[in-house]
Amino acid sequence: MPQPQSRNASRDLGQFIAGSRREFLRIAAGLAVGGALLRSSPFAHAGTARQKRKVIVITFGGGARDQETFAPEGQENIPHLMSELIPQSTFFTQVVNRGILGHYVATASLATGVYETVNNFASLPPEHPTVFEYFRKDLKRPPSDAWVVAPSNGFNRIGESNHRAYGSGLGARVLLPKHLLAAAISGSSNDFGHLLRDSYETPYYAPELRGNEFQLQQLERILKLSVDDFRTHALTLSSPDELSVYIVRQLMRQEAPSLLWITMHDIDVAHAGAYSLYIEGIRRTDRLCSEVWKTIQSEPEYAGKTTLLILPDFGRDSDDDSGGNGFQHHRTGDALSRTTWMMALGAGVREGVVVDRALESVDLVPTLGSMLGFSPALAQGKLVAELS
Amino acid sequence: MLPRDLKPELFSAYPPEARKLVTSSIGALQRLPLSFVPSLLREVVDYDFRFPAERKAMENELANLGSISAEQTQDWFQAFAQIHLSSQLEQIDWVNEPAQFVEQLSSHLWTTHQMDLFRKAATEYANRLQAAVPPEAPPVSRLGITVVGQGVTAHDGPLFRKLRPHGAYFKNLKPENGLKLLLDAVATRAKAHPVAYGHWYIDGGQPVDHNPALTCVSYDALEPVRSALLRKMRSEIEQPGMGPEALRTHLARMSPADLGVGKAGDAVLDRFQVKLLTEGSGTQIFSTAFAQWAAREVLRRAQPLTLLVRFAPRQRQKPMNELLSGDPDHPDLDLIGSLIDADMGAYYNWLNQQRLPGAEQASFLVWFEGHNQAVAIAPTLPRGTESTTAADIGQVLSWMA
Numbered sequence: 001m002p003q004p005q006s007r008n009a010s011r012d013l014g015q016f017i018a019g020s021r022r023e024f025l026r027i028a029a030g031l032a033v034g035g036a037l038l039r040s041s042p043f044a045h046a047g048t049a050r051q052k053r054k055v056i057v058i059t060f061g062g063g064a065r066d067q068e069t070f071a072p073e074g075q076e077n078i079p080h081l082m083s084e085l086i087p088q089s090t091f092f093t094q095v096v097n098r099g100i101l102g103h104y105v106a107t108a109s110l111a112t113g114v115y116e117t118v119n120n121f122a123s124l125p126p127e128h129p130t131v132f133e134y135f136r137k138d139l140k141r142p143p144s145d146a147w148v149v150a151p152s153n154g155f156n157r158i159g160e161s162n163h164r165a166y167g168s169g170l171g172a173r174v175l176l177p178k179h180l181l182a183a184a185i186s187g188s189s190n191d192f193g194h195l196l197r198d199s200y201e202t203p204y205y206a207p208e209l210r211g212n213e214f215q216l217q218q219l220e221r222i223l224k225l226s227v228d229d230f231r232t233h234a235l236t237l238s239s240p241d242e243l244s245v246y247i248v249r250q251l252m253r254q255e256a257p258s259l260l261w262i263t264m265h266d267i268d269v270a271h272a273g274a275y276s277l278y279i280e281g282i283r284r285t286d287r288l289c290s291e292v293w294k295t296i297q298s299e300p301e302y303a304g305k306t307t308l309l310i311l312p313d314f315g316r317d318s319d320d321d322s323g324g325n326g327f328q329h330h331r332t333g334d335a336l337s338r339t340t341w342m343m344a345l346g347a348g349v350r351e352g353v354v355v356d357r358a359l360e361s362v363d364l365v366p367t368l369g370s371m372l373g374f375s376p377a378l379a380q381g382k383l384v385a386e387l388s
Numbered sequence: 389m390l391p392r393d394l395k396p397e398l399f400s401a402y403p404p405e406a407r408k409l410v411t412s413s414i415g416a417l418q419r420l421p422l423s424f425v426p427s428l429l430r431e432v433v434d435y436d437f438r439f440p441a442e443r444k445a446m447e448n449e450l451a452n453l454g455s456i457s458a459e460q461t462q463d464w465f466q467a468f469a470q471i472h473l474s475s476q477l478e479q480i481d482w483v484n485e486p487a488q489f490v491e492q493l494s495s496h497l498w499t500t501h502q503m504d505l506f507r508k509a510a511t512e513y514a515n516r517l518q519a520a521v522p523p524e525a526p527p528v529s530r531l532g533i534t535v536v537g538q539g540v541t542a543h544d545g546p547l548f549r550k551l552r553p554h555g556a557y558f559k560n561l562k563p564e565n566g567l568k569l570l571l572d573a574v575a576t577r578a579k580a581h582p583v584a585y586g587h588w589y590i591d592g593g594q595p596v597d598h599n600p601a602l603t604c605v606s607y608d609a610l611e612p613v614r615s616a617l618l619r620k621m622r623s624e625i626e627q628p629g630m631g632p633e634a635l636r637t638h639l640a641r642m643s644p645a646d647l648g649v650g651k652a653g654d655a656v657l658d659r660f661q662v663k664l665l666t667e668g669s670g671t672q673i674f675s676t677a678f679a680q681w682a683a684r685e686v687l688r689r690a691q692p693l694t695l696l697v698r699f700a701p702r703q704r705q706k707p708m709n710e711l712l713s714g715d716p717d718h719p720d721l722d723l724i725g726s727l728i729d730a731d732m733g734a735y736y737n738w739l740n741q742q743r744l745p746g747a748e749q750a751s752f753l754v755w756f757e758g759h760n761q762a763v764a765i766a767p768t769l770p771r772g773t774e775s776t777t778a779a780d781i782g783q784v785l786s787w788m789a
Binding site for chain 2: 073098099101115117121269271273274275276277280319320322323325326327328332333334
C-alpha cells in the first residue's frame with residue numbers, strides 16, 4: 001500500500017515556502033503586494049495596442065521545484081531570474097496544476113485552459129481548442145503569427161486541437177529543433193549527440209528521431225538558415241534547450257510571430273536520478289530565459305510591445321513524501337509537485353509586484369485572451385485580474 | 389470481477405507461501421473495495437521473495453484486516469469505496485496481475501482527477517494501520533553511513549548543507565583508514581546483532597573487501613545483468629508500437645531468470661537486485677542513481693539495522709542512446725557531478741532512514757571520502773554545530789554510540 005503521507009504537512013510547507021519567497025522578494029526587490037493593484041488594469045486603454053501586442057510564453061521545464069528555484073536555498077540556481085527579471089516583473093507565487101502531471105498533457109492543459117486527459121506518451125492533439133486557435137480564428141491572424149518551439153517528444157501535435165469548431169488549419173506552426181538538427185546532420189557525425197538528447201520521462205526510452213525534407217525547407221525558407229550555418233552554430237551549443245533558443249531567435253527575426261510558445265525540457269533530465277544534472281538544467285534554463293528577454297529588448301519587432309510569461313508546467317515530488325523519490329519524478333501528486341510560480345514582465349505588466357493568492361495553470365489562456373483580444377470560449381480557467 | 393467473488397482456487401498460480409497467506413485471509417479480502425485489494429495483492433504475490441521485515445508487515449496487515457468488524461471495515465475503507473472505477477478495470481485479471489491493475493488504476497485516477505482522493509484514502513488507511521499495529525522497535529538503534537566523493541581530489545563548494553542542521557559538522561577529520569574503520573564498525577554490528585538482511589553494504593562501484601556477514605549489492609557486480617538488460621531494452625525499443633509505458637510494463641515483468649540471474653544464488657536478493665534495475669529510473673546507466681535508489685529500497689523494504697552506502701563516480705551525461713550502448717570498460721567519468729549527486733543522495737538516505745521505527749534513536753554519518761569533512765547525526769551529538777577537533781572516524785563513531 002502507499003506509504004503514509006503527510007498531506008497537510010506538505011500543504012503547510014508549500015504555504016511556508018510561498019510565504020518566505022514572497023517575503024524575500026519584497027525585501028530584495030522592493031516589491032509591492034499585488035492585491036491593492038487590482039482595480040486599474042494595465043490593459044484598460046489597450047484596444048489599439050492589442051493589435052501590435054506580442055506575447056511569448058516560456059514553460060520553465062520540465063518540472064522544477066520551489067526548493068531549487070525560488071525558495072531561499074534554491075535562489076543560487078536562478079541568478080538571472082532573481083537579479084534581472086524579478087525586479088521587472090509581476091510575480092505569482094502560487095500557480096497550482098490540478099491536472100495530470102505529465103509534460104505533454106500538462107503543456108496541452110496550459111495551452112487550452114482545460115485540464116486535458118490525452119495520453120501523455122501518444123502523439124495525439126489536445127482535445128480542446130488551443131490558445132493558438134482562439135488567437136488565429138478570432139483575430140483572423142495568418143499561420144505565421146503563432147508558433148510553438150518544442151522538444152520533439154510528442155510535442156509535434158501541441159499546436160492544434162482536434163476540436164471540430166477549431167482544429168485543422170487554425171493552429172500554430174510547430175518547430176521541433178531536434179528534428180531540424182537531425183535533418184541537417186542526416187547520416188553524419190556524432191558531434192551533435194548532446195543536442196539530440198532523448199526524453200527522460202522514462203530514461204531508457206529513446207524515441208525515433210528523424211529529420212526530413214520538410215524540416216530542411218523550414219530551416220532555409222522560414223528561418224533563413226543554410227544547413228551549413230545551422231550545423232556550424234549548433235556545434236557551439238550544449239543542450240536541446242540551447243538549440244531551441246537559437247531557433248527562437250531566428251524565428252523572432254524572420255517571422256516575428258505575435259504569439260510564440262517555447263517549451264523548455266532540459267530540466268527533466270532529473271528522471272535519470274542525477275541531482276547535479278537536474279541543477280545544471282535549472283541553471284541553463286535560467287540563463288536561457290534571460291537570453292530570450294534580452295532578445296525581446298533588442299529586436300525592433302518586439303521591444304516595448306511584448307509581454308513575456310515564464311512558468312513551470314508543474315513541480316516535482318517533495319522530499320517529504322515517502323511515496324516518491326524527491327526531485328527525481330513528479331508522480332505523487334503532492335502539493336509541492338502541483339504548486340509552482342509564474343513571472344510576467346514586459347508590456348502592460350507592473351514591475352515589482354508579488355501576487356500571493358493561488359492561481360491555476362488553466363488560468364493562463366483566458367488571461368492571454370484578455371491581453372491579445374480573443375475569446376477563449378471553451379477554456380475553463382479564470383482571468384488573472386492582475387494581468388488583464 | 390470484484391473482491392466479493394474471491395475464492396481460494398483463484399490463487400493457484402501464486403507461489404506456495406503467498407498462496408497460503410492469502411487464502412487464509414480471503415474472508416477479509418472479500419469485504420474490501422476493488423480500489424484497494426489489488427494494491428495489497430501486488431505485495432502479497434511476491435511474499436515468497438520478500439525480506440523478513442516485509443513479510444512481517446504483510447502478515448500483520450492481513451491479520452488486522454481479519455480482526456476488525458464489518459462495521460469497522462466499512463468505516464476504514466469508506467474513502468476507497470467512493471473512488472469510481474471503470475468497467476475495464478474490473479475486467480482485468482487483478483488476482484494474477486495485480487501490478488498491471490495498479491498501473492492501470494494509476495492512469496485512471498489521474499485521468500478522472502481522483503488521484504487526490506486516492507492519496508487521502510491511502511494516507512488515512514496507513515495511519516490507522518500504524519495505530520492498530522504499531523511497528524516494532526529495532527533490537528538495536530539503527531546506523532546509516534554514506535560515503536561520498538570517491539576519486540575527487542579537491543572540492544571548494546559547500547557540502548552537506550541539508551544535513552548539517554541536524555547534527556555535528558566535522559571539518560578537521562583525519563581521513564586515514566576511514567573506509568576500513570567504517571567497514572569494521574559495520575561488521576562488528578553485524579556480528580553482535582545477527583539478523584537476516586539486517587546489515588548492508590551498497591557500493592556504487594567496485595566493492596572493497598568486506599565481512600561476509602554483510603549483504604552486499606554493487607553497481608559493478610551487476611554489470612553483466614545491466615548489460616543483459618540494456619540489450620533487451622534496445623531490442624524492445626525497436627519494436628513497433630513500443631512506448632515508455634509499454635516498455636516500463638515489460639521491464640517490470642522481467643524475472644531474474646530472464647536476465648541470467650539466480651541459478652544458485654539467494655532468490656530473495658536476486659529478485660531484489662533485478663528490481664533495482666527494472667523498476668528504478670536511471671539505475672541502469674548512472675551509478676549514483678543506482679546507489680541512491682538501492683539505499684532507498686533497502687531502507688523501505690529490508691529495514692536494516694546497519695546500512696553503509698558508498699557512492700562512486702558515474703559516467704558523464706551523453707545522449708541516451710549512447711548511454712545505453714556505451715563502452716562499459718572506458719566510461720568518461722563526471723567526478724564533481726557525482727559528488728553533488730551523492731551529497732543529495734546522502735540526504736535522501738538519512739530521510740529514508742528516519743522514516744523507519746526507532747528514528748529518534750538512530751544515527752547517521754556522511755563522510756567525504758579521503759577528506760576531512762563529515763557530518764554526524766546522533767542523539768548524543770548536538771545539532772547544528774561545527775567541530776574543528778582533529779578526530780579520526782573511529783572516534784566520531786564512538787561519540788555517536
